[in-house]
Amino acid sequence: EPEVTQTPSHQVTQMGQEVILRCVPISNHLYFYWYRQILGQKVEFLVSFYNNEISEKSEIFDDQFSVERPDGSNFTLKIRSTKLEDSAMYFCASREQLNQPQHFGDGTRLSIL
């Protein structure tokens, strides 16, 4: 069964550094999402992406965050200057159509030191 893949599984970065989290959505999917889960807290929506542009973003998704789909395959989340509070699990999800469920990757654990 096709699946969403995320790399790396764990990323450790110094505060202030840039980090890029990578996701390969399922190939025929059109809608892409990033969520994050801070330890002990709920999963939170960050951003949705469709037709090569952001369709919605949450208040968490400030100017330090950006997303890209550079080559029609990868879907990346970039954090420009990481803060300690960016430490979390980041989940990528994709769906084929809006009336289909979202499929999730295994997540990337981001640890900011």
Place this chain on the structure above:
Amino acid sequence: KDQVFQPSTVASSEGAVVEIFCNHSVSNAYNFFWYLHFPGCAPRLLVKGSKPSQQGRYNMTYERFSSSLLILQVREADAAVYYCAGCNAGNNRKLIWGLGTSLAVNP
């Protein structure tokens, strides 16, 4: 504010039926989703919908602002975190998640 509420822990015995309750205040919500999550793995969709539905051992009840997940014949391997999520009816159908319910299974 859009929120989803579910208990933090539920305990059950092997072979029993366990119910995990969820309610929400998500505006324009039209579907509930129940996900199973083992740490380190992708959240896995168990059952979803805007009406009662069943997938194998997983039953979902549905009311306008609440849903229950019933797991039949509970096994030790079912010990995991179960997330309830509401989906808004907007253009992006983003998921609004509960905090998750940790299921403990007693042998």
